[in-house]
Amino acid sequence: MPEGLNRAAAVQPLAAVNDxxxxxxxxxxxxxxxxxxxxxxxxxRMGVPIASRNIFPSNIQGxxxxxxVRVSGAGHLGRRGxxxxxxxxxxxxxxxxxxxxxxxxxxFYDSTRPLPASRLRSDxxxxxxxxxxxxxxxxxxxxQRQLFKNIIYVGALSALLDMDPEATAQLIRxxxxxxxxxxxxxxxxxxxxxxxxxxxLACPIGLRLARADxxxxxxxxxxxxxxxxGAVYGGATVCAWYPITPSTSLAEAFERRAKQFRTAPDGxxxxxxxxxxxxxxxxxMVIGAGWNGARAxxxxxxxxxSLMAEFVGLAYFAEIPAVIFDVQRAGPSTGMPTRTQQADIxxxxxxxxxxxxxxxxxxxxxxxxxxxxADAFDLAERLQTPxxxxxxxxxxxxDWLCAPFDWDDTRRMDRGKVMTAxxxxxxxxxxxxxxxxxxGIPYRTWPGTHPTKGSFFTRGxxxxxxxxxxxxxxxxxxxxxxxxxxxxxxxxLVPRPVETCAKQPASxxxxxxxxxxxxxxxxxxxxxxxxxxxxxxxxxxxxxxxDVLDFVRRHERVxxxxxxxxxxxxxxxVTEGEIDPARIVPVLHYDGTPxxxxxxxxxxxxxxxxxxxxxxxxxxxxx
Amino acid sequence: xxxxxxxxxxxxxxxxxxxxxxxxxxxxxxxxxxAGCGHDSISAAIVQACFxxxxxxxxxxxxxxxxxxxxxxxxxxxAAHGFNSVHGRMPSVLTGxxxxxxxxxxxxxxxxGDSASIGLGQFAHSIRRGVNMTYIVENNGVYGLTKGQFSAxxxxxxxxxxxxxxxxxxxxxxxMALQLGATFVGRSFSGDxxxxxxxxxxxxxxxxxxxxxCISPCVAFNNHEGSTxxxxxxxxxxxxxxxxxxxxxxxxIEAEYEPGTAVDVTQHDGTVLRLRKLxxxxxxTDRVSAMNYLQERKAAGEIVTGLIFLDPDPADLHDxxxxxxxxxxxxxxxxxxxxxxMLERVNAAYR
Numbered sequence: 001m002p003e004g005l006n007r008a009a010a011v012q013p014l015a016a017v018n019d020x021x022x023x024x025x026x027x028x029x030x031x032x033x034x035x036x037x038x039x040x041x042x043x044x045r046m047g048v049p050i051a052s053r054n055i056f057p058s059n060i061q062g063x064x065x066x067x068x069v070r071v072s073g074a075g076h077l078g079r080r081g082x083x084x085x086x087x088x089x090x091x092x093x094x095x096x097x098x099x100x101x102x103x104x105x106x107x108f109y110d111s112t113r114p115l116p117a118s119r120l121r122s123d124x125x126x127x128x129x130x131x132x133x134x135x136x137x138x139x140x141x142x143x144q145r146q147l148f149k150n151i152i153y154v155g156a157l158s159a160l161l162d163m164d165p166e167a168t169a170q171l172i173r174x175x176x177x178x179x180x181x182x183x184x185x186x187x188x189x190x191x192x193x194x195x196x197x198x199x200x201l202a203c204p205i206g207l208r209l210a211r212a213d214x215x216x217x218x219x220x221x222x223x224x225x226x227x228x229x230g231a232v233y234g235g236a237t238v239c240a241w242y243p244i245t246p247s248t249s250l251a252e253a254f255e256r257r258a259k260q261f262r263t264a265p266d267g268x269x270x271x272x273x274x275x276x277x278x279x280x281x282x283x284x285m286v287i288g289a290g291w292n293g294a295r296a297x298x299x300x301x302x303x304x305x306s307l308m309a310e311f312v313g314l315a316y317f318a319e320i321p322a323v324i325f326d327v328q329r330a331g332p333s334t335g336m337p338t339r340t341q342q343a344d345i346x347x348x349x350x351x352x353x354x355x356x357x358x359x360x361x362x363x364x365x366x367x368x369x370x371x372x373x374a375d376a377f378d379l380a381e382r383l384q385t386p387x388x389x390x391x392x393x394x395x396x397x398x399d400w401l402c403a404p405f406d407w408d409d410t411r412r413m414d415r416g417k418v419m420t421a422x423x424x425x426x427x428x429x430x431x432x433x434x435x436x437x438x439x440g441i442p443y444r445t446w447p448g449t450h451p452t453k454g455s456f457f458t459r460g461x462x463x464x465x466x467x468x469x470x471x472x473x474x475x476x477x478x479x480x481x482x483x484x485x486x487x488x489x490x491x492x493l494v495p496r497p498v499e500t501c502a503k504q505p506a507s508x509x510x511x512x513x514x515x516x517x518x519x520x521x522x523x524x525x526x527x528x529x530x531x532x533x534x535x536x537x538x539x540x541x542x543x544x545x546x547d548v549l550d551f552v553r554r555h556e557r558v559x560x561x562x563x564x565x566x567x568x569x570x571x572x573x574v575t576e577g578e579i580d581p582a583r584i585v586p587v588l589h590y591d592g593t594p595x596x597x598x599x600x601x602x603x604x605x606x607x608x609x610x611x612x613x614x615x616x617x618x619x620x621x622x623x
Numbered sequence: 624x625x626x627x628x629x630x631x632x633x634x635x636x637x638x639x640x641x642x643x644x645x646x647x648x649x650x651x652x653x654x655x656x657x658a659g660c661g662h663d664s665i666s667a668a669i670v671q672a673c674f675x676x677x678x679x680x681x682x683x684x685x686x687x688x689x690x691x692x693x694x695x696x697x698x699x700x701x702a703a704h705g706f707n708s709v710h711g712r713m714p715s716v717l718t719g720x721x722x723x724x725x726x727x728x729x730x731x732x733x734x735x736g737d738s739a740s741i742g743l744g745q746f747a748h749s750i751r752r753g754v755n756m757t758y759i760v761e762n763n764g765v766y767g768l769t770k771g772q773f774s775a776x777x778x779x780x781x782x783x784x785x786x787x788x789x790x791x792x793x794x795x796x797x798x799m800a801l802q803l804g805a806t807f808v809g810r811s812f813s814g815d816x817x818x819x820x821x822x823x824x825x826x827x828x829x830x831x832x833x834x835x836x837c838i839s840p841c842v843a844f845n846n847h848e849g850s851t852x853x854x855x856x857x858x859x860x861x862x863x864x865x866x867x868x869x870x871x872x873x874x875x876i877e878a879e880y881e882p883g884t885a886v887d888v889t890q891h892d893g894t895v896l897r898l899r900k901l902x903x904x905x906x907x908t909d910r911v912s913a914m915n916y917l918q919e920r921k922a923a924g925e926i927v928t929g930l931i932f933l934d935p936d937p938a939d940l941h942d943x944x945x946x947x948x949x950x951x952x953x954x955x956x957x958x959x960x961x962x963x964x965m966l967e968r969v970n971a972a973y974r
Contacts, residue, residue, distance in 0.1 A: 219973035229969065235959040237951040238722045240715075261961040268947040270958055272722040274940075277748040281715040284708070284745070288719025291706060292684070292727075293952035296719060314709050404970040407963040412956050446952065447684045447704035447720070448727050455681060457697055459707040469697070 011123040014104040015206035018073030020084040025097040029061030035150030036067040045167035047212040051077040058337045078519025081598030148189040155193020162204035223395035226366035228253025230373020238296035239273045240285035246393040247327035250299040279304035283311040290321040293446035297323035302331045313352025314460040321380035327396040330592045339592025340393035345568035359387045360542040364517035367402040381416035394515040394594040417443045424453040432456045432467040440486030494541035502533035509535040509555035522597035549577045561587040640677045651701040661813035661839030666699045672823035683728045688713040692734030692761035711742025714749035724950040729756040739775035739794045750803040755939040757826040763841035764852035771844035782849030800834040806937035807833035821867040831937035864905045864929040870895040
């Protein structure tokens with residue numbers, strides 16, 4: 001028997017082509033991330049769809065980190081649940097990593113030091129490769145030993161899973177373009193792993209890859225990069241932010257793209273980025289810039305949203321455009337800073353003191369992060385109010401396979417109702433809070449517009465339609481009612497929900513939003529196979545379009561799938577739509593990991609089964 | 624404190640400036656502060672300074688936080704846009720506004736509670752960033768609008784109206800501004816218009832962060848015996864280091880001074896600040912000596928006023944960021960949107 005391959009499994013080893021889950025267990029700071037990315041992208045280059053997810057600690061070096069790659073020829077991009085092949089490179093988490101493998105699965109490990117049988121499982125196939133020994137022999141420099149160990153295991157996996165080595169080699173050549181002397185050593189390490197596996201192990205194993213044509217023109221990108229790019233396309237010129245995981249890379253992406261696309265020939269910048277002293281200052285700068293006619297945004301997460309609460313109330317009441325990207329993480333307080341949740345829905349929707357309601361956009365993947373990231377600026381200026389783009393860590397920080405970005409060159413920024421010097425000069429009536437058009441949206445002027453007309457004093461305290469200070473009740477009520485009318489107008493401007501009908505008429509429906517989409521689609525297919533037919537509605541924005549309420553009314557029962565404990569969107573829906581709470585059954589996943597198709601399917605199937613149990617009737621009893 | 628509306632009529636013989644505007648064109652709504660409030664004198668000084676500098680009123684943006692001082696932007700420059708923001712956060716709103724349009728003149732008005740207590744962080748960071756603004760703290764050492772609590776600039780040992788003694792160390796915003804790298808630092812007194820008006824003029828012309836701490840007695844809550852921010856106390860302890868003339872191009876003042884008593888500082892835009900020195904040992908262009916001088920005089924129980932420090936050729940936040948000379952808020956689609964073709968190249972890199 002070849003060294004390291006011990007087929008003691010009592011359970012039949014898993015066999016699948018282009019349909020399995022690989023999970024890498026690593027130590028952070030060990031350089032594993034780029035090797036794992038290389039593995040993932042190699043599969044994509046073979047034309048096979050993947051979904052990859054980083055599960056990482058709030059730490060720079062030394063703590064456990066995981067990278068999960070879902071291979072799905074069928075194109076399922078959510079998490080499936082379960083692991084078929086564990087690449088167990090971290091002794092700290094060995095036991096839980098081994099335990100997580102599906103029966104019949106595989107365990108890849110460094111066999112330099114022999115492991116007692118008690119640390120393995122009889123129902124999975126262990127695959128030992130003496131990585132450390134190989135590196136110690138091949139390299140003298142400790143750093144090289146560490147880095148190339150990662151590439152060697154990618155090489156071994158390449159042989160075990162029957163991957164196309166040229167796809168990986170090409171990626172290495174692209175990655176190190178410009179640092180050409182690194183190309184050959186990486187190619188050599190890759191080959192070393194492949195050669196060893198082919199010589200010593202039975203390759204391929206039951207899990208295999210086969211070249212396909214299922215990726216198409218899709219791109220593989222993370223939501224923060226997409227949203228940052230969307231802000232550039234959306235015409236944002238001012239970014240004020242404060243570093244906070246998981247939103248930091250959004251502001252950094254904006255900076256990178258703005259530098260690339262907005263540097264004038266003379267070297268000056270058509271944008272300004274300030275790393276503020278805190279989130280209060282970030283949002284203050286955004287509001288100051290928005291007041292003065294620039295498109296401005298900040299990127300933050302839950303704790304930052306809390307700090308911005310006072311200012312966002314001012315922006316709502318003073319009617320100042322602002323865009324806030326909230327890359328949600330698990331709270332409350334610092335919560336789990338590197339874990340995902342959809343847990344800021346309620347706090348963002350009603351952020352601040354007094355009566356406030358805000359526009360929320362709910363992107364499902366990086367493609368929508370880009371489009372909504374750009375659209376948010378039009379909406380904010382059209383509605384003269386803060387607009388939240390609600391990403392989460394799963395979308396924001398993981399690479400997703402999604403439709404390529406597109407842009408219509410005839411599109412122009414919608415700057416909203418801004419009165420110009422010419423209009424003022426022509427005698428057009430200006431009242432800052434005057435509802436001229438009946439849509440609740442007043443006209444504004446930018447500072448410095450006209451020498452004698454159109455200036456006004458912006459304040460968070462009550463004022464009349466002409467921006468004059470007043471504490472008169474009727475004037476306050478008049479203004480608050482107009483703000484409600486404006487919110488009603490917003491319903492028609494925000495992205496509409498997307499409905500998918502079941503193949504058969506369905507009495508039950510399911511509502512979901514954001515990063516849940518991918519797992520939800522897969523769960524819907526599986527539920528349908530099990531005979532559970534559900535109409536599905538993906539909500540894309542708050543305020544809710546009438547179609548959302550109509551969907552709830554049309555169905556006897558509606559499941560609402562969310563990634564938080566308190567069913568926050570359900571609360572919003574029940575409150576804003578005046579819906580009987582009993583009609584909406586929450587399905588909640590909030591352990592900080594991205595939701596899986598398996599979780600959704602199980603939760604809904606159990607509930608449906610419970611509802612359809614017919615009570616036994618006593619024999620002979622009249623019906 | 625009056626409820627009479629201001630008459631709109633101007634006296635036909637009121638002096639006009641080069642823009643054809645009278646002093647009245649720089650005024651705002653009638654003040655609702657207490658009669659005799661120091662803040663009203665500062666508003667009047669701002670009106671006078673802008674009139675004399677011939678600034679188009681609508682090209683000034685006036686911003687404030689919350690408190691008595693922050694109410695005052697309503698009372699001057701009625702033709703300018705104003706923003707009464709949130710407590711202690713005027714500096715960030717002003718910074719953002721300045722980023723959006725570098726072509727306006729930014730005037731931030733704040734108080735000692737607004738800047739030294741709740742807003743100390745934003746005060747500090749806006750100064751160290753070198754935001755091009757005039758930042759005036761109307762410093763009365765007391766919370767007026769909430770009726771008489773100590774603020775962070777109240778002197779240790781000073782007495783509240785009801786007799787409480789302040790035991791906390793005071794924050795000296797002038798010393799902080801110097802340490803934080805402000806390129807224009809002055810202190811004045813609302814009761815000394817001849818000193819204050821030229822100081823505001825010089826600050827408005829200064830192309831970076833200009834800070835003025837203006838002691839402004841609160842007649843309702845902090846003008847009694849035992850207060851260190853009362854009219855009487857400040858008059859008795861005021862030590863002006865210099866007298867300032869702001870000489871803009873054509874109206875050059877030709878006066879004779881004793882050698883060594885007047886220093887002309889030419890600014891980047893050609894404006895000359897003539898400092899008539901009252902204390903020969905104070906050098907306003909040397910930050911370290913200015914800091915030392917300030918501390919020495921403070922230890923001697925004096926309140927140093929005048930232009931305490933000046934960097935005649937400073938950089939501002941836009942210089943640091945390398946922003947375009949054109950205002951960001953004036954840029955259109957062609958300037959900002961990279962377009963579909965570029966997006967295709969972006970897509971290709973993500974495959």
